[in-house]
Amino acid sequence: xLLTARAENFLWGKPDIDDTIRRLQAFSKAGADVLYARGLPxxxxxxxxxxxxxxxxxxxMGLRGKSYSAEELHAAGVKRIxxxxxxxxxALGALVRAAREVKDHGTFGxxxxxxxxxxxxxxxxxxxxx
Numbered sequence: 142x143l144l145t146a147r148a149e150n151f152l153w154g155k156p157d158i159d160d161t162i163r164r165l166q167a168f169s170k171a172g173a174d175v176l177y178a179r180g181l182p183x184x185x186x187x188x189x190x191x192x193x194x195x196x197x198x199x200x201x202m203g204l205r206g207k208s209y210s211a212e213e214l215h216a217a218g219v220k221r222i223x224x225x226x227x228x229x230x231x232a233l234g235a236l237v238r239a240a241r242e243v244k245d246h247g248t249f250g251x252x253x254x255x256x257x258x259x260x261x262x263x264x265x266x267x268x269x270x271x
Contacts, residue, residue, distance in 0.1 A: 146173035151180030160184055162193045169196045175221055183218055184209055191218025203227025214262060 146168030150161045157179075165176040176198040181187050187209075193199045195222030202208055204227060214222055239251035 143174040144172060145175040145177050146171075147179060149179050151178070151182065156182070157188060160188060165190065165194050165196075169194055175199050183207065184213060186220065187214070188217040197221055199223055201225050203231075207261045 146165065148161045148164040149170070151248050152162070161178050161181075163176060168176060173196060175198070176190075176194050176196050179201065181190065181200070187198075187200060198215060199221040200219050201223045202214075203224040209217075211222060212221060215243055235251070235254070242248055242251050
């Protein structure tokens with residue numbers, strides 16, 4: 142297992158990049174394997190954190206706000222990207238939009254975005270083999 146240490150200054154109203162870095166460096170010295178500073182405001186801050194610590198840095202994508210590609214994050218020094226619960230929320234959002242379409246308009250256009258049953262079944266079979 143990997144021990145991930147989080148510095149959440151930017152989430153708790155303390156947008157101090159230097160303090161965030163000091164905390165992450167202290168976590169690294171204490172034995173953390175991965176460092177995580179949630180809520181960094183932009184790619185420059187992400188780059189600064191990555192270049193200031195000696196362990197892999199994790200960021201979360203798929204939340205509201207500015208989003209960066211995996212390529213942009215890699216170029217900034219990010220070694221690990223997590224998505225939190227955003228995949229589940231995206232799926233729930235699609236379900237709610239589909240239900241609203243049927244309820245409000247009586248149409249079924251949402252089905253054009255659905256994956257075919259055979260593809261869904263293949264994913265399930267693949268998971269059972271692994």
